[in-house]
Amino acid sequence: ELTTVRVQDPRVQNEGSWNSYVDYKIFLHTNSKAFTAKTSCVRRRYREFVWLRRQLQKNAGLVPVPELPGKSTFFVGSTDEFIEKRRQGLQQFLEKVVQNVVLLSDSRLHLFLQSQLSVPEIEACVQGQGSQTVTDAILHYAMSNCGWVQEEESRP
Numbered sequence: 157e158l159t160t161v162r163v164q165d166p167r168v169q170n171e172g173s174w175n176s177y178v179d180y181k182i183f184l185h186t187n188s189k190a191f192t193a194k195t196s197c198v199r200r201r202y203r204e205f206v207w208l209r210r211q212l213q214k215n216a217g218l219v220p221v222p223e224l225p226g227k228s229t230f231f232v233g234s235t236d237e238f239i240e241k242r243r244q245g246l247q248q249f250l251e252k253v254v255q256n257v258v259l260l261s262d263s264r265l266h267l268f269l270q271s272q273l274s275v276p277e278i279e280a281c282v283q284g285q286g287s288q289t290v291t292d293a294i295l296h297y298a299m300s301n302c303g304w305v306q307e308e309e310s311r312p
Contacts, residue, residue, distance in 0.1 A: 159186040159254045161269070163247035166239045167199075177201050178239055180246060184269050190260050192291050193298035196270040204268070205246055207275050211264045212253065221259065222252035263290045271297040 165181040179201040186194055205224055213221045225245025250269075253259045267278045271293045273286075280286040281293050288296060 157186070157188040157190075159184070159188050159191070161247070161250045161254055163243050163250060166243050169201075177203075178242075180243060182250065182269060184254075186254075188260075191270065192266065192294040193270050196294075196298060198269065198272050198297075200268065202242065202246070204275055205249065208264065208268050209249070212259050212262055215262050215264075216258050219256065219258040222249050224249050266290060267293060270294045 160183075162183045163180045164183065166178050167180075168176055168178050170176040179199045182196075182198050182200055184191070184196045202224075209221055209224055225242045253265065259265060263282050264278055267273055267281060267290060271278075273281060273293060277286060281288060281290055286293065
């Protein structure tokens with residue numbers, strides 16, 4: 157089984173305002189039976205990765221969860237350098253996570269990677285309070301081709 161996960165195309169949102177942030181495109185391609193959709197493409201921001209890691213830690217028991225790149229407020233160098241370093245760190249984090257069988261069994265991870273649901277919507281879905289099951293939410297997103305629209309838009 158092969159799973160390729162790439163974190164790419166960082167974009168600054170609300171640039172120039174006090175609430176600006178960077179989000180990253182997460183592209184997943186797999187033939188693993190663990191995943192509902194074989195390809196997906198979503199955008200996530202750093203704080204959503206922080207939430208995911210916390211949830212994985214809670215549910216993984218003694219299994220160590222990989223580290224995220226640091227949240228540096230005093231970064232020496234250019235913003236582009238910082239964003240690129242963070243992108244690499246987020247990719248390494250996800251590569252390690254998808255190789256771990258215990259972490260791979262967490263449905264929050266699947267919704268994070270394969271749906272555009274917000275963190276509260278993921279929580280509701282996992283707890284059975286959403287309008288869809290985890291599988292339905294992923295399939296709905298896959299069928300809507302939202303991920304592929306993003307993929308096409310970013311091509312030169």
